[in-house]
Amino acid sequence: MNKDEMLSFYDDELNELGITLRSEIHSKGFLHKVVHCWIIAEECNEKWIYFQQRSYDKKDFPGLYDIAAAGHVDVGEEAEVAVIRETKEEIGIEIDSKKLRFVGSIREKMYLDNFDNNEICEVYLYPMENPKFELGHEVEKMVKISFGEFKKWIIEGSENIVAFSMDSKAKFILKSEEFCAHKKEYLELVIDFMGKMKLIK
Template identity: 40%
Template sequence: MEELIDVLDDHGNKTGETVLKSIAHKQGIFHQTVHIWFYTKNHQILLQQRGKEKDTFPLLFDVSVAGHISAGESIEDAAIREIKEEIGITIAKDQLKKIGVFKSVQKHSATLIDCEFHHTFISELKVPLNKLTKQDSEVADLKLTSLLKFSEETWGLANLKKYVPHSTEYYKTIIKAIKKELQVF
């Protein structure tokens, strides 16, 4: 069954309307998503390789976990739900640290326009990689990479064909927030 999502104005405020996710993407209607970036104490970041059947950026590496917020669902509940669905672990709300909301508009085609506000969190990954269970319909692979390598490849966008093309500012915010949590300066 297709998901209903809350409609937002171009400032990220709820309008009180809902729409099917497919309609939002077809018509370029603003809506909310969650992004959760997991990091480890030994300075690694969890990357998700998008599934090969995804409509946008198939097989590129992206945020550890991401997804849409259903109509009426809280942001934190959506984050916890998506984490369970995509990588198979359960975390508590207090393990999520919100680092910002990012407006993103990407026109992929005449009938696929992502107009989203990404509610973005970081969280420490407290289980080993081999204990994660990826959602096969969404995720091709999961891998850990060093924060340094990730920084080099995204800040300068030196490897555009490897990562989903979020803005440099977005990637910098993620990396700085994780470095702050790890007390790496």
């Protein structure tokens, strides 16, 4: 399902070195840019984080759970434009740029089963009230996890994560291995940012 689009790649000082196919960037471990959009909402005086389950048809990490929306930055595209585009395409959310919060640029480099993932993640957080998702073909479903549960998972290393479905509100357990891998330092930065953020009233 992943199209083999053209992407820019960079040196460690983020000087653009050229443009090549996505497949080559991943096979050779070239540094490239992606955007991540974390969606957070308030319900019953608790912060809730929304995660997507990736389509089972995806080439990479099919069926795993991940950040609400994420994707590559197109050639010549600004990161904020990319995060607005990806969030609309994947989960149908129209982002108001005035409410979008920039968390930071985070380097993630991991050797995975089928490619060398070397990314600069432009990370954003988007607060919402009662989000209504319209899922694109890349997403199976959305689930929500309380901020407290998410923090316990990342900080304490809990293997079982309590999640809730969006349709029936049913509670169920996810295992840590059912999520896409991210560096702990990255997730701790997101937790810190979320913890300091005031809830929407």
